[in-house]
Amino acid sequence: MRHPDWDTPERRALRETTRRFTEREILPHLTTWEEEGALPLSLHARAAAAGLLGIGFGEAVGGAGGTPVDTWVVAEEMILAGGSSGLIAGLFTHGIGLPHLVEAGDPDLIARVARPVLAGEAISSLAITEPGAGSDVAGIRTRAIRDGDDYVVTGTKTFITSATRADFLTTAVRTGGDGPGGVSLLLVERDRPGVTVSAPLKKMGWWCSDTGEISFDEVRVPAANLIGAEGSGFGQIMQQFAAERLSLAVQAYATAERCVELAIAHARQRETFGRPIASRQVVRHRIAEMVRQTDVARTYVRAVIDRWLAGDDVIREVAMAKNTAVFACDRVVDDAVQLHGGMGYMRESEVERHYRDSRILGIGGGTNEIMTEVVSRLVLA
Known part of the structure; x- marks a missing residue:
């Protein structure tokens, strides 16, 4: 059954571009990447050059434009061409790692994070799940205590997609009291002292999508890295x-x-x-x-x-x-x-x-x- 909004001439062209890219740049290497347990950053750069990586993000923030339907057309066609959902998870992790930051609209964070990620030069991940809190976002325990112009972050995140390759982590932290009102989002750079990422976790599937555990041991993060208002994270x-x-x-x-x-x-x-x-x-x-x-x-x-x-x-x-x-x-x-x-x-x-x-x-x-x-x-x- 065809759906008119998913079958416009522009989206048919997008499907063709996606299929050609998948057949040329992905399928010959997918088995190797599965065995290696991760995708190379060079694939992100090639996807950006093909106009696929930034689909769904506005040109003003370094994206290629389009709507969520366009992002899902790309995901659909990559799978239909012989890719996999694990490939989608690893290549398009910024689909969950960037939206909060872009929506918040901070020009500095967009320049430092969104633009290089959408250009395929860096990787952004979303760090919410903890050993004791998954879907229960209001129950997260990773603490961010304000100290002058910084937050000091301590806690652990687990099952984080692209953790072992990520440069930037959009991290759910507790800046206030218990419950949803105490949760904020904070951008944590992977290379900050006190950030430790585990070896890739061994999973049943999604082998080419690396997953890891992240530990924060009194990591000092500038308050300017706050994404949106404090307490608005939930x-x-x-x-x-x-x-x-x-x-x-x-x-x-x-x-x-x-x-x-x-x-x-x-x-x-x-x-x-x-x-x-x-x-x-x-x-x-x-x-x-x-x-x-x-x-x-x-x-x-x-x-x-x-x-x-x-x-x-x-x-x-x-x-x-x-x-x-x-x-x-x-x-x-x-x-x-x-x-x-x-x-x-x-x-x-x-x-x-x-x-x-x-x-x-x-x-x-x-x-x-x-x-x-x-x-x-x-x-x-």
Whole structure:
């Protein structure tokens, strides 16, 4: 099913650019980057030169312009061309690391951070999750105590995407008392004394997206690095949660769509007892169901995105969209592996990577259970 806003001539051209870039600059190296556990900074520079890295950020801050739909068109097409959600997480970490800073509008921070990141010269990451606080942002414990013109930061962050490569960390800190009103956002440069980043954490999937733990031991950070007003961090984070969840939903249905394509191609090529398995009713019906679930997820997620962009209150619908896409993706990638048989279990098979990578989509950005709780609270309020 086509959606007019996602299928304009300009966005078709953007898809073509993205596909060519993926086929030329990513696919020949993706297996190596998976084994190495990280993407090279040079890929960021090449993506910037191709006009892809800064999509969705205004030209006034060093971006390439466009709307959130354009960013998701790029993510979709990279996955459909043979990339992965792990690749998206690693290459576009600034999609969660920069928006708060850009929205706050401080000219100095934009010049020092946003511009080099969007030029592919540096990497920005978002540091919120702690060993004892994930979706419960109001419960973070990393402390930033004001001392003259500085804040002194102490605490630990974990499961931070691109932590081992990041130059800049948009960090949630507690500058005040307990609860949401005491949370602020502070830009912490990776090279400040007292900042320690762990070796890359070993994960089930998203291998090419490095993830690490960050420790702050009395790190002195200029008060000028405050992002927005002190005490406004919780609201800033909540404001960006919808975009992050919708992004993961797009990655989920795009992964499902790619796995449908791979399953169909394999079913047509693979023969058993002298016939392609695509001729077997059990296979045909399974693929039909995979197509149905993928199409429903894509259609619903895009409809919610339209309403979100129009300014509607869609907190409930965003949560439902994420779960709808994640549940569809879980089923479809599992079916794709099954249809590939033994080859689906092999590292050389693309569906094996999607199977591993897709598992995080129901955890990151708010777990399936958190999304269901959001819906239940709003339905039963």
